[in-house]
Amino acid sequence: MQSLLRRFASDYGMLAVLLLLGIVFSGLTLQEQPATDTAAARRLVASIRRQVPEKAHVLVAVRQTPEDTLLAESLTREIVAAGMEVADVVRGEPQAVRAALDRISTAGGRLDAVAATERTSSWLVLSEMREIFPALGQPPIFVPESYRWPNFLKADNLLNIANQIAVIAIMAIGMTMVIIAGGIDLSVGSLAALSAVLAARLIRDQCGGVEASAAGMVIACAAAIALCGLLGGLSGAVITLFGVPPFIVTLAMMLVASGLAYLASAGQSIYQLPEAFVWLGRGSGLFGLPHAVVLMFLLYAAAHVLMSRTTLGRYLYAVGGNSEAARLSGVPVRRVLLFAYIVCGLLAGLGGVIMASQLKSGSPTYGNMYELYVIAAVVVGGTALSGGEGKIFGTLIGAFIIAVIQNGMNLTNIESYTQKVVLGLVILAAVLIDRIRHR
Amino acid sequence: MSEAINGNAPIYSRPPAGEPLLVMQGIVKSFPGVQALRGVDLDVSAGEVLALLGENGAGKSTLIKVLGGAYAPDQGVLKLDGREVAFRSPQEARAAGIAMIHQEFNLVPGLTAAENIFLGQESGLAGFVPHREERRLAAELFRRLGATIDLDVPCSRLTTAQQQLVEIARALAREARIIVMDEPTAALTAAEVNRLFEIIRDLAKRGIAVIYISHRLDEIFALAQRVVVLRDGRNVGTLPTAGLGRTELIEMMVGRELADEYPRRSVNLGPPRLTVAGLCRGRAVRDVSFTVRAGEILAIAGLVGAGRTETLRLIFGADARDAGEISLDGRRLDIRSPRDAIAAGIGLLTEDRKLQGLVLGQSVRDNFTLPNLDTLARYGFIDGHRERTAFGRHVDGLRIKVSNQDQQARHLSGGNQQKVVLAKWLERDCEVLFFDEPTRGIDVGARHEIYLLMNDLAARGKAIVMVSSELPEVLGMADRILVMHDGRITGELLNGPDVTQDQVMRLAMA
Numbered sequence: 001m002q003s004l005l006r007r008f009a010s011d012y013g014m015l016a017v018l019l020l021l022g023i024v025f026s027g028l029t030l031q032e033q034p035a036t037d038t039a040a041a042r043r044l045v046a047s048i049r050r051q052v053p054e055k056a057h058v059l060v061a062v063r064q065t066p067e068d069t070l071l072a073e074s075l076t077r078e079i080v081a082a083g084m085e086v087a088d089v090v091r092g093e094p095q096a097v098r099a100a101l102d103r104i105s106t107a108g109g110r111l112d113a114v115a116a117t118e119r120t121s122s123w124l125v126l127s128e129m130r131e132i133f134p135a136l137g138q139p140p141i142f143v144p145e146s147y148r149w150p151n152f153l154k155a156d157n158l159l160n161i162a163n164q165i166a167v168i169a170i171m172a173i174g175m176t177m178v179i180i181a182g183g184i185d186l187s188v189g190s191l192a193a194l195s196a197v198l199a200a201r202l203i204r205d206q207c208g209g210v211e212a213s214a215a216g217m218v219i220a221c222a223a224a225i226a227l228c229g230l231l232g233g234l235s236g237a238v239i240t241l242f243g244v245p246p247f248i249v250t251l252a253m254m255l256v257a258s259g260l261a262y263l264a265s266a267g268q269s270i271y272q273l274p275e276a277f278v279w280l281g282r283g284s285g286l287f288g289l290p291h292a293v294v295l296m297f298l299l300y301a302a303a304h305v306l307m308s309r310t311t312l313g314r315y316l317y318a319v320g321g322n323s324e325a326a327r328l329s330g331v332p333v334r335r336v337l338l339f340a341y342i343v344c345g346l347l348a349g350l351g352g353v354i355m356a357s358q359l360k361s362g363s364p365t366y367g368n369m370y371e372l373y374v375i376a377a378v379v380v381g382g383t384a385l386s387g388g389e390g391k392i393f394g395t396l397i398g399a400f401i402i403a404v405i406q407n408g409m410n411l412t413n414i415e416s417y418t419q420k421v422v423l424g425l426v427i428l429a430a431v432l433i434d435r436i437r438h439r
Numbered sequence: 440m441s442e443a444i445n446g447n448a449p450i451y452s453r454p455p456a457g458e459p460l461l462v463m464q465g466i467v468k469s470f471p472g473v474q475a476l477r478g479v480d481l482d483v484s485a486g487e488v489l490a491l492l493g494e495n496g497a498g499k500s501t502l503i504k505v506l507g508g509a510y511a512p513d514q515g516v517l518k519l520d521g522r523e524v525a526f527r528s529p530q531e532a533r534a535a536g537i538a539m540i541h542q543e544f545n546l547v548p549g550l551t552a553a554e555n556i557f558l559g560q561e562s563g564l565a566g567f568v569p570h571r572e573e574r575r576l577a578a579e580l581f582r583r584l585g586a587t588i589d590l591d592v593p594c595s596r597l598t599t600a601q602q603q604l605v606e607i608a609r610a611l612a613r614e615a616r617i618i619v620m621d622e623p624t625a626a627l628t629a630a631e632v633n634r635l636f637e638i639i640r641d642l643a644k645r646g647i648a649v650i651y652i653s654h655r656l657d658e659i660f661a662l663a664q665r666v667v668v669l670r671d672g673r674n675v676g677t678l679p680t681a682g683l684g685r686t687e688l689i690e691m692m693v694g695r696e697l698a699d700e701y702p703r704r705s706v707n708l709g710p711p712r713l714t715v716a717g718l719c720r721g722r723a724v725r726d727v728s729f730t731v732r733a734g735e736i737l738a739i740a741g742l743v744g745a746g747r748t749e750t751l752r753l754i755f756g757a758d759a760r761d762a763g764e765i766s767l768d769g770r771r772l773d774i775r776s777p778r779d780a781i782a783a784g785i786g787l788l789t790e791d792r793k794l795q796g797l798v799l800g801q802s803v804r805d806n807f808t809l810p811n812l813d814t815l816a817r818y819g820f821i822d823g824h825r826e827r828t829a830f831g832r833h834v835d836g837l838r839i840k841v842s843n844q845d846q847q848a849r850h851l852s853g854g855n856q857q858k859v860v861l862a863k864w865l866e867r868d869c870e871v872l873f874f875d876e877p878t879r880g881i882d883v884g885a886r887h888e889i890y891l892l893m894n895d896l897a898a899r900g901k902a903i904v905m906v907s908s909e910l911p912e913v914l915g916m917a918d919r920i921l922v923m924h925d926g927r928i929t930g931e932l933l934n935g936p937d938v939t940q941d942q943v944m945r946l947a948m949a
Contacts, residue, residue, distance in 0.1 A: 310819045311812045318809055321798035328757055328795055329809040329863065330781035388800045 014382055014397045017430060021401060025408030026150035033149040034118045036067040040144045041074035048113045048142050049082050056112035057087040059104070059139075061097050061120045068117060071144070075115050087111055094123040098132075101125065105135045114141045151411050159290065165403035166292040167192070167358075168370060169396055171351040172377040173303045174232075174344030176395045179378055180307070181340045182320035182387030183246040187235060188348035188374055190257035191228045192367035195352030197261045199224035200270035200362025209272040217277055225349035231257060232345015233338060240334040254371065261364035271361035281357030292354050299347070304392045316340060321388030377402055380430040401430065450676035452665060454484040458521060460648050461506075461617055466515035468501055475501040477672040478515070483617065483648045488639060490659040490680070491652045493669035494692055494882035499652055502669070503619055506650075507539045508532030538610030542622045542880070544602050548595035552588050553577035556609045580608040584638055599743075600631040607638065618642065619650045624658060625879060628742045628908070629944065636662060654882060655909070656685055668692055693884050701915030702887070704894040708918070709733030710768075712902040713785075713871045715754060718763030723749040725926040727763070731871070731902040736893060738905045738917030738934075741947045746926040747906040748790055751873045755787045756780045767871065781810055786864030790875040790906070792853070796860045799849035803841050803859050804830045806848050811866045833862035838888070854885025861892065872896060874905040878912065890916060910940040922946035 048058060060075050062068035072089055079086050087109065088100045097120070104111050116126055121143045130138055151157060171188050178185045199221045203209065207216030235253045239246045284290045307313035315336045318326035327333045351370075356362045381398025383390025405426055409419045459482040468476040476498045483489040493499050504510045506517070508526030517524050519535060526532040529539075546555045553573045574590055581588050586604045594602055603623060610618050620639075624632045639649055639662060651663055659666055660680055668675040668691045675691050689700070711730045718727040724746045731737045739747045753760045756774040765772045767783055774780045777787070789795035797806050807830045808815055815826045830844055839858045841851065848856060857877065864872060874893065878886040893916065897903055907913050913920060920932040922943055930946035932938050 309821055309823075311816045311821060312819060314805060314808065314812060314821065317801060317805070318798050321800045322794070324795050325789075325798050326809065328755070328777050328787060328789060330778040331809065332776075332778055388798065 012382075012391065012394060012397060013433075014380060014394060014401065014430065017433065018397050018401050018404065021404045021408065022152070025152040025404065025411065028408070029151040029411045030148055031151055032118070032146045033151075033154075034067075034071075034146050035144045036071040038074045038078075041071060041078050044115060044142055044144045045075065045078040045082050045084075048079075048115065049084065051140060052084075052112040054083070056084045057110050058084055059087045059100065059111055059114045060089040061100075061114060061116045061126065062089075062091055063117070063119060064092050071117065079115070094125045097123065098125045101129065101133050101136065105133045108135075111136045111139045113139050116141055116143055118143055118146055152408060155288075157407065157411070159284075159288065159293070161400070161403045161407045162293040162296075163290045163358075164407070165399050166290070166296045167351045167354050168373050168377055168402070169296050169399035170299055170354065171348050171370065172374045172381075172395045172399055173299055173392065174340075174347035175374045176378050176381070176383055176390060176392055177303070177307070177316055177340045178246075178344045179375075179383050179385060180320045180387060180390045181316045181337055182323060183239065183337065183340065184250065184375070184385070185232070185235065185341065185344045185348075186247065186250040186371050187231070187253035187257055188344065188351070189367035189370035189372075190254045190261065191231060191345055191348035192352035192355060192370060193364050194231075194257045194261040194264070195224040195228045195349035196356035196362040196366045197265040197270065197352075197364055198227060198362070199353050200273060200356050201264055203274070203277070204270055204272045210274050212274050212277075214276060217274070221353045224353060225346055228257075228349025228352070229342050229346035232348070233342040235345070236338040236341030239341070240337050258364070265362065265364050267364065269361045269363040273356075273360055273362075278357055278360050281354050281359070292358070295354075300392060300396050307392050312336070312339065317388055319387075373402060376427050380427055398430075401426070450678055451480075452677055452679050454482055454487055454489075454665065459483060460485045460520065462516075462518040462521075463502070463506065464516045464518070466502065466505055466517075467513045468505060468510055469513060475672050476505070476512070479669065479672065479674055480677075481650075481667050481674075483650060485616070485646045485648055486643050487665070488643050488649045488651055488663045490663035490666040491650055491669070492654075492656075492659060492666050492688070492692060494884055497669040497692070497882075498672040499669055500621070501672075503539070503621065503650070503652070506532070506617075506619065507537060533613060533615075536614060536616035538613060538615035538618045540603070540606045540610065540618065540620045540623060542625055544606055546594045546602055546605060549593050551590055551593055552581075552597070552601075552605045552608070553590050555594055555605055556580065556612050560613070576612065577608065580611055583611070584608060585641075586638075599626045600628075600634070603627070603635070604638075607642075615647065617648045617650065619652070621652045622654070622880065623651075624653065624655065626743065628744075629910075630742075632658070654880070656688060657911075659688075660685075689883055692882075700887070701912070702891050702894055704898060706918055707734050707898070709900055712768055713754075713904075714766045715750075716764045718750060718753055718765075719761040720749065720753055720758060721761065723926050724753055724760075727923075727926075727928055729921055729928065731904055733900040733902060734897050735918050736897050736903045736905060736916055738907060738913045738920045739923060740907070740910065740913050740920055740943050741923035743908060745923040745947065747923050748875055749926075750923070751787060751875055751904065751906060754780070755785060755873065757787070781867065781869075784867075784870035785873070786810075786867060786869035786871070787873045788857070788860050788864065788875060788877055790879065792856050792860060797848045797856060800847060802845045803839070803848050803851065804844040806859055807833065807862050807866065810863050814866075829866055830862065833865060837862055837865075837892070852882075852885075853880045854882055854889075857881055857885065857889065861889070869901070871902045871904070874903065874907075876907055877905065878907075878909070910943055913943065914938060914940065924948065 058079050060072050062072045069091060072091060076086050076089055087104060090096045090100045114126060120126060121141050125132065126141055129136065171192065175185060175188060202220035202223060203212045203217055207213065207220055231253060235249050238244055238249045280291050286294060307316065315331050318331055319333050319336050323333050352367060355366050377399040378395050379385060380401050381394035383394060402423065405423055406419060409422060461483050463479065463481040466476050466479045479498065479502055481502065491499050501510065505512050508529045508531050524535060526535065547558065550558065556577050557573050577590060584604055584607060588597065588601055588604060594605060597605065623635060627635060643649055653659060663680050665677060665679050667677045670692060709732055712733050713731045716728045718724055727750050739750065741747050752758045753763065754765055756776045756779050765774055772783050774783065793799060804826065808826050812821065815822055815829060827844060833839065834841060837858045839862065840855050848859060851859065877889055893903055905916060914934065917934050920934055920943060921928050922930045924947055932942060
């Protein structure tokens, strides 16, 4: 048990870094959070009910934000359920509240209480209501209790992080395999752009553009992804057959793929895509998880099984660790390497399709510099660039470390130039920590 | 003698002349989980060749690293010229006149001999290297060593023996007073070994103290005046080599009485198994043909570079052959890769375990499983339970010393690494096994076990081909000896008590 824990700690030590970052950003973004859920609305209505007469008339005053809208809806429901009347529901600016109060006041209507939020209750029109509308009497203002909670840890934000990193994380699966097998693939960013452009163009030209059917879109995307797999395989073939260093071959492929992407799109964005195309990138299902994030987790699970439980996984580690010893042990080294580059190409293509779906367009500028982020995720995740060592889930952690840093800095209002500097330093620190740990 | 074996007071003999140049006293060094040295003493005088002997893991390399400044001892004293010293780094040890020549050379392959010799101590002004001066000094050093070395080619183009001379020259250039040599003859041919011995004797004559580490007892008897024997991090004794017996020395090292160095067996030859005809590859292997029978151990002898390893690699499919036919049990084999050879039932224990035999960064179990995945996996999924039990069987059977199955292969001693490689091929139940330098760098105890295992395999009807540069090993183990020279088979000897090393050497030099 203890050795199991120790192995886990050594394999996934970066998890500690991720947690630490989470704690830091949670601390930095700790804020009073107005309660907006149904339970808070119910408690608020209960306290109104205790203090005002039967059949009280209650005004709901909230702002025009998604959370406030939700709150207003639950409040209205609860007020009616409690046997009170909703005098009015105001969603918007102070002027709207003033107009509503005006209406009630001039109509000689009755107002027994106001249900507001932290923000709206501080508007002059409500805080000075007694002076401005003496006719209404002195209806008390009720505000849901607030609680302290970090913005970083809000469910929306966490989903947002996962969604933003999904593309890079998926591409990093293939990169992890290539790097563990002792190679490198610089072409993934360009392949993603090519795939996005190609999928978009096929849908526009061959499948009827905005009118395209689901089957048409699937075929177009599959074709784009397959082409990327083919190009990955081409890199792999040149590397294994002619012994050219992978750095050079994939650098060339990076230029080729990027050029092809510009050619295929004539340098333009292709956005004549059906609404349904965003299903993969923006849609969400199970537990509110975005489809792309679900796909990401499924792919990681599959890749983990491949790398840790199958013959092929064992071969990838052996080829990266010592390709001559592997060859003399009967490992088909060339085929194994070819497999890694093909998978890397396919996943880069998939990343491109997801990107196109997220942005509902395909452009040759997508994926610019992504190869570096992808490699950074792999390396931060503890995979040695020299090959033979590394863990698939380490890469997922690495990708999340990068995403969390970016997200956390956005939340704490650090501007993007500083963000780059910090990100670079963190990658350096992560790798240094890994070095020291392994010494 | 028997006292020493029982671990009582170690025997000590004083250095031959005068005050010792270097004294190490009561050196203790431990690492997490291991006590590598438990109070070791060593002294050496100027002009003496002192041999350091012990099984792998006895503490030789730790002791040497303490001397070289790579490790600080936990306890103990180091005295140079009677003054106590403490080296905080290899640089300090080097400055004090201690030079290390390791098995793996410390040369930059792309630089010439002269550049390597003066690397790190260039004397030029403002960063400019005084090429002509360095060349002159290097030539002078090599003249002193009686060697001719091409000063215009990068070191990667020099032979192993020449590279070793560059290392020695560098030690001289730094005015070393103590030179430590770790297994210096491991990769040398017999002629080169003799040349090296002359140089070492010459160094001693000039007043340099040489600490010589080797597993080859003949060399120790030929060179050293005294020998320090280590076992389990302790001194077992410091003895003059004169009048010392071979078995006596081995028993001191191993700590138990040893049966015959090369175990006997009853030979029972069966039908021919592996037949090779007309094997060719460039100039390296020229028209090699031979047959190995069931139960036979065939040795291929010859100088380094004679084409012995190359022959094995051709049969195994590691290199592409220009011509030649291979058949096993009368069946023609079409071998194009090691994968084909393994599928046909051939296994190869490579001469270089670290570069070719093992994936050092992986666990010993993963290494073991690598050629056996077809039987230990189903539909591409590895059966973890079967994998562990299969390897566990070999760990027990071969007595492989591992802390657990997940231990990285790099952390094993040479003997245990070789046993892991052996386990790989035993699990496959290969019909033909190639042993290329099976005991290089392996201590006496493990060596004996490997010999027993080879005999056992032969007794079970397997065909065994062994390549070895150690003639005693060839004569001790083989049933038949093929001798190669310059890519060709120059002779064949049916082994017997009347076959001598000279006979083999004459054919090898043919």
